[in-house]
Amino acid sequence: MIQIHCPYCGETLPELEFAYAGEAHINRPENPAEQTDEEWAEFLFIRDNVKGPHFERWRHLHGCGRFFNAVRNTITDRFYITYKAGEPRPDLATLLEEDNK
Amino acid sequence: MTRFNALNLVKNALSGHKNWTEQWPESQPKAEYDVVIVGAGGHGLGAAYYLAKQHGITNVAVIDKGWLGGGNTGRNTTIIRSNYLYDESARLFDHALDLWQDLSQELNYNVMYSNRGVLMLAHTVHDVQSFKRHVHANRLNGVDNRWLTPEECKEFCPPVNIAPDARYPVMGGALQERAGTARHDAVAWGYARGAAERGVDIIQNCAVTAIRRHPDGSVAGVETSKGFIKAKKVAVSASGHNSQVMETAGVRLPLESTPLQALVSEPVKPIFPCVVMSNAVHAYCSQSDKGELVIGSGTDQYVSYSQRGGLPLIEHTIAAISEVFPIFNRMRMLRKWGGIVDNTPDRSAIIGKTPVQNLYVNCGWGTGGFKATPGAAHTLAWTVAKDEPHPINAPFTLDRFRTGRLIDEAAAAAVAH
Numbered sequence: 458m459i460q461i462h463c464p465y466c467g468e469t470l471p472e473l474e475f476a477y478a479g480e481a482h483i484n485r486p487e488n489p490a491e492q493t494d495e496e497w498a499e500f501l502f503i504r505d506n507v508k509g510p511h512f513e514r515w516r517h518l519h520g521c522g523r524f525f526n527a528v529r530n531t532i533t534d535r536f537y538i539t540y541k542a543g544e545p546r547p548d549l550a551t552l553l554e555e556d557n558k
Numbered sequence: 559m560t561r562f563n564a565l566n567l568v569k570n571a572l573s574g575h576k577n578w579t580e581q582w583p584e585s586q587p588k589a590e591y592d593v594v595i596v597g598a599g600g601h602g603l604g605a606a607y608y609l610a611k612q613h614g615i616t617n618v619a620v621i622d623k624g625w626l627g628g629g630n631t632g633r634n635t636t637i638i639r640s641n642y643l644y645d646e647s648a649r650l651f652d653h654a655l656d657l658w659q660d661l662s663q664e665l666n667y668n669v670m671y672s673n674r675g676v677l678m679l680a681h682t683v684h685d686v687q688s689f690k691r692h693v694h695a696n697r698l699n700g701v702d703n704r705w706l707t708p709e710e711c712k713e714f715c716p717p718v719n720i721a722p723d724a725r726y727p728v729m730g731g732a733l734q735e736r737a738g739t740a741r742h743d744a745v746a747w748g749y750a751r752g753a754a755e756r757g758v759d760i761i762q763n764c765a766v767t768a769i770r771r772h773p774d775g776s777v778a779g780v781e782t783s784k785g786f787i788k789a790k791k792v793a794v795s796a797s798g799h800n801s802q803v804m805e806t807a808g809v810r811l812p813l814e815s816t817p818l819q820a821l822v823s824e825p826v827k828p829i830f831p832c833v834v835m836s837n838a839v840h841a842y843c844s845q846s847d848k849g850e851l852v853i854g855s856g857t858d859q860y861v862s863y864s865q866r867g868g869l870p871l872i873e874h875t876i877a878a879i880s881e882v883f884p885i886f887n888r889m890r891m892l893r894k895w896g897g898i899v900d901n902t903p904d905r906s907a908i909i910g911k912t913p914v915q916n917l918y919v920n921c922g923w924g925t926g927g928f929k930a931t932p933g934a935a936h937t938l939a940w941t942v943a944k945d946e947p948h949p950i951n952a953p954f955t956l957d958r959f960r961t962g963r964l965i966d967e968a969a970a971a972a973v974a975h
Contacts, residue, residue, distance in 0.1 A: 458869055473870055477859040479814075498960040502812035502903050506801035508863050531815075531862050 459534055463517045464525050464541045470517075478514035480504050481526045482546055507531060510549055515539070528552060559755050562666055581747065582754030585761050587787050591619045593942055594780055594789035596766045596803055597796035598622035599631040600742070601920055601927065603749035603760070604935025605793060605942065607665075610756035612936075613943035618758045619789075620750075621782060623765035627746030630797045633897035634928040635820050635842055635854035637833050639676040639737035641696050641703045646953040646965050647906060648699040653950050654933025655736060661932055667748030669740045670847065674832045676737035677706070677715055679882070681726045681838040689732040696734075706731045715832050717883045725881045726839050739833060739844055745931055768806035769794075769917065776915035777807070793918040793942050795934075798863065798898025800921035809912050811921060812959045813900040816857040817867035818925050821875075821894035823886070825849030839878035851889065853879060857899065857925060867896035899924050903959070905968035909938055909951040918942050919956065 459472040486492050486500060505511075511531045516524045527539040528547065537552045560566050560579045570578055593609060595602045598620045609615045622628075638658055640651035662668050680686045689705070696703035708720040711731040720728045750760055761784075768781040769792055779788040796803050798815045830845035842854035855875040858867050872894055880887050902908060902922035907930070909920045920938045923930065937951035947955070958964055 472868065480861075494960045494962075498812070499810075502959040503810045504801075504812065504814050506811070506813050506815055506861060506900075508799070508802055508815075511861060513860065529860070531860075532864065534860075534862055534864050534866075534868075 459536075461515065461527070461536060462539045463520055464539050465521045465523050466517065470520065474517060474519040476516045476518040478516050478524060481512040481514045510537065510553065512546060514542075559751065562668075581751040582760055585619070585754075585759035587619060587621070587761050587764065587782065587784050588759065590779075590788040591759075591790070592617040593791045593793065594618075594787060595620045596780065596792065596794045597629070598626035598746070598750070598760060598762065599629050599795065599797060600627065600745045600749060600931040601923075601934045601938065602793070602795040603627075603746055603753055604931055605795065605920070605938040606753040606758045606760075607749045607756070608936050608939035609943060610753055610758055613939060615943055616757035618753070619761055619787065620753070620758060621761045621764050621766055621780070621787075623763070623783075625762050626750050626760060627743055630897040630899065630927060631746045631931075632743055633820065633895060634742055635844065635852050636739040636742045636846075636928060637676060637737075637835070637842060637844065637854070638671070638740060638929040639734050639833075640701055640929070641676075641678070641692060641732065641734045641737070642701075642967060643692055643695050644965055644967060645699060647967055648696060648701050649950050650907075650933055650937070650954065651930055652699070652701050653936070654930045657932035657936060658740065661740075661745075661748070665748035665752050667744060667751060669744045669748050671738065671740040673736050673738040674844075675714070675733055675735045676833040676835060677711060678732045679711065679718070679728050679834060679836045679838075680730045680732070681728065681836065683729070685838055686729050689730070693732050701734070702736050703732055703734045706733050715830070715834055717830060717885050718834065719882060719884050726836070726878070728882075737833065741847075742928060749935070766796075766803060769803065771807060771914065777917045791916045791918065791942055793920065793938060795920040795938065797921075797923065797927065798900050800900050800919065804912070804919060804921075807912075807914050807917055809914060809917070809919070811900075811908070811919070811956070812902055813922055814861050815863060815898050815900050816860065817862050817864055817896035818857045818899045819855040819867040819871055819875075819894060819896045821853050821855065821872060822846070822892050823851040823853070823889045824892055826851075826889070829885075834882075836878065836882055839882065841875050841878035841882065843879060843883065850892065851886065857901070863898050865896050865898055899927070901925075903968070904964040904966045906965035907934065907954055908956050909934060909954045910941055910947050910956060911945070912956060916945075
């Protein structure tokens, strides 16, 4: 079973406690009224669907209940890092380099 | 290619089965094709077959990075049905079901289609209301589906536990009698053989790494591990990897790929006469002709290409199977596996044109692609040949995610289908 580290609780726990919440760092439009149909489609439906390191949101559903972000490899399902919502996107190259060590 | 019939069977039996001709040749890519299809699953091979047979387009290559039928075609639980809620889906899947009926005769290849019936169990009041709505909607669309009481469910499928104090009480079921199963590998093999006989090249172990476009934006061909192949038209039908292939042409898709898991038991004598699906507890079950129980599980919640999937889902499925069919409590499971399925937000497929001229896509079949194989193949071939959709697949556009005309089977079924 996948073990996930909750950055709020500070604990690494089984995936059963967590709910996946889709791709991360997709920002709500600032001015919804000015969005074109294409921009709405992109925001609502189009996803990177990355094969490899993937930025994604998780929620500690059966724990603290809070949302956080993670970088996970979608080929191996291995987590590189989890970090609190609102924190900037970590640099992928640095992450992968650290993981190789 | 030798035709399969009684005379040839006897002749070849007498010569020790040593003189059967190969069913399709090992093809190497030519420099140029009229149509290149990316992905040699049932859908892609079927599309090549119909292109050659119905549209007279035989200069076609089907290219796959693995072996034909080695992806989701060989990984699904072989369930075939068409009892979908919305008009568009009912038409598409019932079109496929019509083609399934005589597919073995059409291909001269036994795909072992068995209309043993698919029974969908209702465990809650909401299930009952929703399934009855499905039954009525289906009948208005000419799709067979009828309501069974718990006792009738038990009569149709004796292993079902209908005890009122069961963990998941059976409150009835919706039965589609024309639905059933088929031998999934044979579907790929049959279409491959039929296509190859008409001149289609099937190129295995050749990864398509990119789609190349002309300066005017239209499709030029595909880059592969065996070099560049020029193509007038390209159709992508690569299931879990559609996003990656299409991205090389600059087309972003509304897809998320997840593992869908299945497992089989040890083989036992015939005990399970039909297909039973239980959406509420998320377990699907049938018995293969070898005797194994074939059990379908759900999709993992996160994007993944692992072709493996998480164990918690399997545990959940087995718990559900044990509750609904207590007689299988002590069955031993032989193996489990996963296939990578591409899910759209509305859980309906996309078959049609793309913003790139002469590039077509057949994607987003999610957890329900196998049952649609002949229908998807037939309408994809039509779309490619005529550069316009068949009326049946016309609503299943990529553009619906911009216009908002979704075919929201996700809301209709509330589960994977």
